[in-house]
Every structure is written in structure tokens, then in C-alpha cells.
Amino acid sequence: MGTVEHVTLACPRCGQETRHELAYAGRLLVVTTCTRCGNSLERDVRARYLADLRQRMMSKPGRMLRRFRRHPLSFTTSLPRTVPSKPLELIAEVKLVWRAAAAARQHDNTD
Ligand SMILES: [Zn+2]
Structure with a gap:
């Protein structure tokens, strides 16, 4: 799973503002x-x-190096949010994106 955030949004089914979970793959809301x-x-x-x-992949080496030089400490804590540092995280992201795409297609068919 990618990054998860929680926000309060209006839910059409509940008819009121509720807590929502937002799942991101990189910077994209999925x-x-x-x-x-x-x-x-x-x-x-x-x-x-x-x-x-x-x-992200192409700009990774240069960007990481620049950020590391500028902010050695915040670099290590902010890394997982922008670039998957482990192959498993990347696979989880791809799975999330493709699963959501399949579900989105089903919505389109039924709506
Ligand atoms: Zn709801």
C-alpha cells in the first residue's frame, strides 16, 4: 500500500461529513x-x-543527492513519502494503482 492520509469529507452515502482514508501512490490520489x-x-x-x-526514477539520483546535501536529517525521514526506497513498496504501489483502475472500470459499467 502507498501512503495513507485521513481527512474529513462529505460522503454521498452517509449524507454527512465523515472521516475518509486517502490512499496515494507516490503523489497521486488513487x-x-x-x-x-x-x-x-x-x-x-x-x-x-x-x-x-x-x-521520479529519472530525477531520483540528482534530486536525492541535492536534498541530502541540503537537509541530511529530514532527507531520511521524508524519503518514503516521495520515492519508494524498497522494491516491495513499489510493487505495492503498482498493485494499488491497477486494482483501483479495475474497480474504477466496474463503476463506469454500472453507473
Ligand atoms: Zn460514508
């Missing part, structure tokens, strides 16, 4: 889930994710 009723909204971000990933 799934929004109401923690009260479980209603989730998936977005198909595959194309944007791949473009974003390519850019």
Missing part, C-alpha cells in the same frame, strides 16, 4: 474510502502513475 460506511471511490491513474514514476 482511492478515497469512507471509514464509516466503507463507500470507496477509485480513480484510474495508471497513465499518470507511469509517467510520474518514470519522472
Whole structure:
């Protein structure tokens, strides 16, 4: 799973503002889930994710080095949020994006 954040949003099913879980792959919001009723909204971000990933990979060495020189301490704590440091994290991100894309397609068919 990518990065997860919690925010208060209006849920169409609950009809009120509830706590929502936002699942990100890198910088892209992939799934929004109401923690009260479980209603989730998936977005198909595959194309944007791949473009974003390519850019993250390409800019990684130079960017990491610059950030490390500037902020040696914050560098290590902020790293997991922007660039998957382990292959397993990357695989989890890709799975999240593709699973959400499949779910988003189903929504389109039923709506
Ligand atoms: Zn809800």
C-alpha cells in the first residue's frame, strides 16, 4: 500500500461529513474510502502513475543527492513519502494503482 492520509469529507452515502482514508501512490490520489460506511471511490491513474514514476526514477539520483546535501536529517525521514526506497513498496504501489483502475472500470459499467 502507498501512503495513507485521513481527512474529513462529505460522503454521498452517509449524507454527512465523515472521516475518509486517502490512499496515494507516490503523489497521486488513487482511492478515497469512507471509514464509516466503507463507500470507496477509485480513480484510474495508471497513465499518470507511469509517467510520474518514470519522472521520479529519472530525477531520483540528482534530486536525492541535492536534498541530502541540503537537509541530511529530514532527507531520511521524508524519503518514503516521495520515492519508494524498497522494491516491495513499489510493487505495492503498482498493485494499488491497477486494482483501483479495475474497480474504477466496474463503476463506469454500472453507473
Ligand atoms: Zn460514508
